[in-house]
Amino acid sequence: MSARFLMPIFLSAVLAACATSSQTLTGTARPALAPGDVRVYTQAPPEFQEIAVLSASRKSVSTSGGERAIEKMIEDLKVQAAALGANGLLLEDFSDAPGLSAGTGVGTETYTHDGSISLGVGASIGVVNKFAKAKAIWIPAAPAVRPASPQS
Numbered sequence: 001m002s003a004r005f006l007m008p009i010f011l012s013a014v015l016a017a018c019a020t021s022s023q024t025l026t027g028t029a030r031p032a033l034a035p036g037d038v039r040v041y042t043q044a045p046p047e048f049q050e051i052a053v054l055s056a057s058r059k060s061v062s063t064s065g066g067e068r069a070i071e072k073m074i075e076d077l078k079v080q081a082a083a084l085g086a087n088g089l090l091l092e093d094f095s096d097a098p099g100l101s102a103g104t105g106v107g108t109e110t111y112t113h114d115g116s117i118s119l120g121v122g123a124s125i126g127v128v129n130k131f132a133k134a135k136a137i138w139i140p141a142a143p144a145v146r147p148a149s150p151q152s
Helices: 003-016 063-083
Strands: 019-025 039-041 049-060 088-112 115-138
Touching (some): 049 063, 063 088
Antiparallel strands (some): 088 115
16 A cells, blocks of 8 residues: 555544543532542532533544544543542533544556556545533532331
């Protein structure tokens, strides 16, 4: 394979590996937790305290790779939330933005006295920027419910 054909694929793979994240502290951080202790919410629980606004982004080689990119971003957000002592992650927004596209092709044509034969091969790959926004939250423990005592 020619270097002309491999270069766009290589650049796309490098870009696909890029990921960024950020956080803005809006409340009081707590002692760090394990990421596995962070529960993910798609709707706000009845009672919580906001600790921070978090964001993450990833580059996906195609929109079909989007689910994997979203799973990775949620894991990244859970790690950020756990480091701030949040026991909850409230997902707010996922979006896509156009990224980079690269394509290449090669072709050949052969002429004979009876006609011509043409052959062409092309490839294209696109990178989509995916973004996620969430809140790191603290959900107070629910009060323990005591069984009713039997009355005599």
